[in-house]
Amino acid sequence: MITKRINKTRYSILGALSFEPMSGYDIKNWLSNVTGAFWSESDGQIYPTLAQLLKDKLVSCLDDTGSGNRPRKVYSITKEGLRALKQWLIIPAQESTARSELILKLFYGKNLSKKDYIAHLERQQKLSEEKLEFYLAKQKHIQEEHNSTDAFYWLQTIRSAIYHAKADVAWCKDTLKVVTKEK
Amino acid sequence: MITKRINKTRYSILGALSFEPMSGYDIKNWLSNVTGAFWSESDGQIYPTLAQLLKDKLVSCLDDTGSGNRPRKVYSITKEGLRALKQWLIIPAQESTARSELILKLFYGKNLSKKDYIAHLERQQKLSEEKLEFYLAKQKHIQEEHNSTDAFYWLQTIRSAIYHAKADVAWCKDTLKVVTKEK
């Protein structure tokens, strides 16, 4: 017997629509701008999932064609959709399978030259520092521009991204220090 | 034109075999025990991938049946396999797509009661603290038992897991503090 897995893409979309009605294109951008630090969806997933949600009556669709704008379909979450979202939200979160290609490569580092090992680390440090800058700027922006209740939830998640970026930078620095001495 | 994506399962297995020859079952356990903190493979992936690697001559296979043990196939990495591994190792690591179900759920937290929001956080804090304990114990064990060159690479990766677990615990504590006051 094959038990149904939970399709999380459905809920990430429902959650987005719990803020405001959006088109598929809006959702795509919103997810990448707003939840990008901790959740992402592939381009090809949004439209098929929206069609499914519509079929299941968890969202409704308003065709906005011919209102002077470009033709677009605006989706709203239904009462049923909100109920489904809330039911999912209270379920304890599953941990995602750990997969860091960088750490895997460095773990296999005996097959790597010192130069290449260091190159990986320096590249990662730079990336993490850039991320950190980005999230700090975003944090500042939210604190200044948004004073609604939504900002509260947003700020908590941004802080998580900041903590992780800081941990990554610290780890790179430490490892670079060790490796230049010992390897 | 559809460009070939890189199958990382192949390289995680080749990397394991770069330490010593192993059976499929060994690799499964080794990956979950040794690289579990930063890389995992599903059960159903190992055997088909081994068959593929054998076909591509990146590994060789010794049938160990009839030596008094249970029938098993022991795989070794070939020269070609080692070359392929090394080629992959120097390629800059791709960042894995961010997916934290917990953070997503908390981001949609306005659809959650204060009680349920806190329950998520307390559960996560406990999980992260357990992880931290586990990795600290592992770190100690490696420092005491392994004094080979392999330990060096292992210790770096364990430190990464420790930093992340610490960041998670700190984040949970901070967020719990804020939420009990403000939500």
Add this chain to the structure above:
DNA sequence: GATTACATGTAAGTTGTTACATGATTAA
């Protein structure tokens, strides 16, 4: 004698990625 661990595989389904295909509107 039963359970656990060792050991190898397949089947079936779900999910995710990338590229392709098409077309409208706005701004440089």
Add this chain to the structure above:
DNA sequence: TTAATCATGTAACAACTTACATGTAATC
């Protein structure tokens, strides 16, 4: 006028998960 952005979708493939299927050997 040309490029960028807005906008919706499909096709093909790659990867992942879970359960199923089978059998041996050691241990309690």
